[in-house]
Amino acid sequence: MPSAKPNPKSRNHRVPTSVSSFTILPLTLPPLPALKSQPSTPHYLYIQPHDPKLPEPDTERSLFIANVPIDATEGAIRDLFADQLGGGRVERVVFEASVPSYAALNTNQADGTRGERRGKKRKRGVVSEDKVGVVEDAETALPRVWERGLCVSGSSAVVVFVDRASAKGAWVALRAAVKGGEEVVWRGEGGLGEKRYRNHHSLTFPPRATLQKSINAYLTAFTEAEAMRDRLRAKQRAVPDEDGFVTVVRGGRIGPARMEEAQAAKEKAEEKDKKRVAKDDFYRFQTREKKKEREMDLRRKFEEDRKKVQEMRERRGKVVVSGSFESF
Amino acid sequence: MAPPATKRRKLSHSDSSEDEDTAMSGSNNFAGNGSGESEPSSGDEDLMEEHGHYGDEDALGSEGEEGDAIEEDIPVAIKKRKTTGPESVAKLRKGIDDIPQDGVYTAEIYKSNLFKLQVDELLKQVKPRYGKKEVTNAMHALKSIIEQIPNREPQLVHDAEKSLLKSSKISTPFPYPRPPKDAKYKLEYEKPAGINVTGSYVLEIAAKHGDELSIDLVVTMPSSLFQEKDFLNYRYFYKRAYYLACIAAGIKDSKDHKLEIRFESLNGNSLQPILVVRPSKASIDAGGDLSASNFCINILLTPGEKVFSSEKLLPEKNCVRPKGSNDESSSRLVPTPFYNATLQADCSITAYLKVLHAASKQSDAYKDACILGRVWLRQRGFHGHVRKGGFGNFEWAAIMAILLRSSSGTGAPILSAGYSSYQLFKATIQFLATRDLTKIPFAFEAASIPLPKTEGMPYFFDGERSVNLLFKMTAWSYKMLRKEAKNTLKSLADSTFDQFDSTFILKVESPMYRYDSMLELPLTEFEQDTNHEDIRQTLPQICKKLYTTLTRGLGNRITSLSISLPEETGWQVSSSRPFEDRQGRILIGLETDPANSTRLVDHGPAAENKKEAASFRRFWGEKSELRRFKDGSILESLVWSQKDSSGTIVEQIIRHLVQRHFSAKVADSAKFLGDSFNRLITAGGLSGQSGTIPFLSLMTAFSTLEKDIRGLKNLPLQIRHILSADSQLRYSSIDPPFNASAQMKIPASIVVQFEGSGRWPDDLLAIQRTKIAFLLKLAELLSGENAQYITRVGLENTSQPSRNQSFLDIITPSGAAFRLRIHHDREAFLLDHQLKDKLLDGPTREATAHALAAYKRDFLRIPAHTQAMQTLCTRFTALSPAIRLTRKWFASHLLTSHFAPEFIELLVARSFLQPAPWTTPSCATTGFLRTLFWLSRWDWTHSPLIVDLANAESGADSMKADDVAAITTRFEAWRRIDRDLNRVVLFAASNLDPDGTTWTDRARPAKVVARRMTVLAQAAVSVLKDTELGLVAGTTGVVDFQPETLFAGPLSDYSFVLRIARPFTRFGRPKSDAKASNAMFKNLQLQMQSEDRDVETVGYAPVSLFVEELREVYGNTIIWFYDEEGGDVVAGLWNPMVTGKRGWKVRLGTSTVPVVGNSKPSKGNDDGGVDVMINKGGILNEITRLGGDLIEKTEVFDIQK
Incomplete structure (x- = not known):
């Protein structure tokens, strides 16, 4: 495999190796028979040591990856670090946003935290008296209909390593790889294509x-x-x-x-109230006012119509429609 | 209370009239030529485009607005009126127009305020500028030229013709037949007795049409030229032709002329040649301003009034004696009404100008009503030209003028002078629509005049001038006129919707939209009449025969039949009148009646009825056979073939009749076009059956299932409703759902509602679980009852807990598949309640609102819509195929996933329920094309789609104007809230769905896609327009048009395309493969067949799932296009908003490539000047990875862009 950067655009411009505090890691994508005609472009990961505003216990041993590939899975990322980036051992990966969002199956949508917190959260619903919350766990939750989710394009993930040393080692190896221009290859876990959907179809109908x-x-x-x-x-x-x-x-x-x-x-009571009120054409002033109102109404409507016609006139001639999508 | 209609606004021409005085003071008599500029009427392009499809019509535009500006008379009259009306009154009138008071009351005089305002607008736009300098000058010049033409001595016919040809190279435009060689009388030229402007220009009732303005100039021939008996045997017409040729010679010979002259037949009447004068190209070039010089002057001739006795020229008299007979009193002479009326029309040009002018004085609104009439006629293709119906602007104006007067016998006039222009227009339309002038002729001041009864000939006899105003009409054009008038009357009576556009703006005559079938007969194939060298002379007979034969043969299968002939043009003055172009053809348009047009057997008279039976046999020939029917009657009858190869029944009948009554040659060369689009959809034809037939098996399966479910004994709750909620169950899916041999692949949704019970849990999530429990129970019971039912419970919306989460798939023994969901009305209440909670956080509120909308749509609107469409599809036979065709169109352009099927159905239903200006479509093609036409014109940013699905004839719970107003208000509110159209782009409401956003909320479609739809529809309409122009011009044949062209679009419009592997498209469903691979083992094959019902894959659409995931994964980065009914491509379009270079940040919502940016590192953000661009290559790789074996090839069109 060539060690040179496979980016065809490198002739035109140098690809930066870092942005802000992030290191940019190009991933060579697997060649695909269906996409032969296209020059292969790498995928870019933006990685830095995890640095959330509110530190968590795991922060020390985590890396933050922005722009994960859509088919990223815990396994794929674990393999990436284990095989190609220093062999650091990954404990788990927490994805920011997945599709279908089966994280939301068991948590509340209002809860914006990332990760799959399956069966942990009580349905908060709303603080309303006639709301009854049921704690969903593996037993009460509905069976899953997707084997695994996808990542939303451009979303991020937090990789938690087994210990600080692994995290550190991975970070160093990664920077070295970027500096040395080593080729890092993205290998998904597979299981995509029709198989994925067939699987979903059969999961849709649980026993x-x-x-x-x-x-x-x-x-x-x-x-x-x-x-x-x-x-x-x-x-x-x-x-x-x-x-x-x-x-x-x-x-x-x-x-x-x-x-x-x-x-x-309540409605009944209101109805009753209404009946009690005097009829609105009882007094003379009522009739007069009504008439006035009607006239005003007509006048207003006329004004509206006039405006409408004027607008129509202004609009006409302006309606320019060009060929196809250029007119967006 | 209401101000009188006379207080109508004097449109801007009042100033120009003031200036007339100066113009009039000279010796000329060109009324309205004042130099005063009338308000420049800035043309409205949109409007004019509609008007001006056939711009060259103006070339024939003289219209025969006969009449005469008698010296001094009219100008004085105009002046008088202006001066007698005190200025204050004029001011008052003007003022009234500006204050709303006027408008407040117009609703009574006009249809509605909106209608009136639009009429005002229209009038302003179509009125030409009167009194242009160029025009005035040209007319002055022309007049002086004509006045200077020297007299010519009387000469014998042939000498006269020859000398003219020799001296000035002018060929005398003698009518057919040419004057006999031995003619004794002499032709001569003397100075005209008068030269006057006439017609619409001088009356100020002209309307702009195209760019050219045409002005009629009438030259009065001195009466000394004529003898008492000149009305006989074309003698008058020969003299007239010679006189015209002399004028032509004079103009041609005059030194300083800058004019081009041509001969034309006035309104296609070859007896009346006229001279058309245009400024020559050279002079236009020299003069500079082209538009100002764009006019033509038609020189008409009149012998003056009372030259010939009108007694002799009555319709029932004969004025063309057969050869060798001079016996005037002979009663066997055939009347020559056309000849007589032409002569009378020539004589009464001046008289009619007087009448029309008197009418415009009598009624203030008369002029405007004339213009409205013009516009109305033009949009419907009516014209004074004999080949275009023989009913044009002059006929309209004259009829209105006469109806304004009270006839001595009939009492009060039909039109009142106090009417507004709209009232005049409507009353005239009403007169035309309701009174059948062929049966009850209208005679004005002519009670004692006997009118001959000719079959189908209308009479509007003006006794004072002794002319039948409708003499140029044919039986079919009169029928069309009445039909259009009736149609317009109906739409004007509609108080719910604004019908302005359909009355005045839309081009009704377009044959592609107007007719269900078209027939083309080339002229070459017709037998040449040996007596005539020019087929023009025999054409009227041919057309008449065609008309009578076809109308008799087709009977009630058709509702209208129109015949159009090639257009005629003028000819050079130096050449003789050209023969009819034999390359032309007769075009016959048919509107069919769906109820009758596909009838297989026609019953004739009974066998005992000898006379009628013989006539029937004579008419039908060998096709007629004697048959005995069930009720014992023995009838002559006709049986038509139902085979596809023999064409529709209407076509079979036409071909048979043409062959029998004309010749086999004609029949063979006849080209027939009928419902040409229906072959694009499976079982789309209507031959012999209703459009709903292909869905019959599914409907039967549904009712069986319903019965079975209702019959279940141990259900915990009783069932209240079982409703269908699927396009397959309302006859509108593109492909008919299934047939006996194949398993239905897409389950049809149905909704079950149980009776109310207090035992349902009062919690949204628990309700969903309870539903699943119910479904499980139902499945168990159903399978227990009938083991052949295959049932399984499925899950959906698993990530949105407040939405419906489960369904039950039921596959019936016959192969039908249903997807059953439970409707529980408590859900709506709980969701609503949750929304009212003020403490609710944003995302939950959004999700709840979404769930509520989905609930309403799935459980309330869709079932109601389904029911309504079922009814409509049975009522309108062509509706179902038209919907399917339209959905196919959307699908072919990969738009299906962006448009709810219900929305498309509403679009098509609109074409059937609000068909104005046409009538309800009676075949799929017209329904579809009219829908496209409407779509191409729909300005969805500013106007909602409102359909009244209950618009039954009974009108029981149909919409009222108030409902429409309420919907419009809601629409406007949406536009105010969401100015950029991010959420609701199309607004489609119906009586069942006054919200208007059920089908289109949440940017379905997005603005971009909606625009795409409009662009595509416009492209389709322009293709149709080209075809139409070709049809009219005779360059395209009716069968040349390929319907497929409307359904194909270039894929290069998209950024990239994923070609789907064949097994996953509708073209390569794996069924056949499975069979082939197992063919070697008989036992396996048998097993396969029994399991062939492959229920596993029911409802399985991998590509749709794939596209759905792509949509979620890529958000708004890519817009996806896919035909969900098994299309073979998925197309994507980069959203231009996100493809540009941007500054880097962590969350960009899309995969990116870092590039060295030129942006300086901003403070607090040391990104080292790195920008990002969308990683198109990377994303394409991701997509292709995800698609895996679903994708055969990814093609990219604009990666470099």
């Missing part, structure tokens, strides 16, 4: 038993949580707080119709 089990587990948990909430409410109703007040909470009856009933009652 009946698995599904049933998960549903049962979830609904049991849900019933429990509901019972717990009711108990809590009953308690709140019964026990005065330290100031001697009893909190007013909904309860007593269970059923989905409560809110609607309240609303219907």
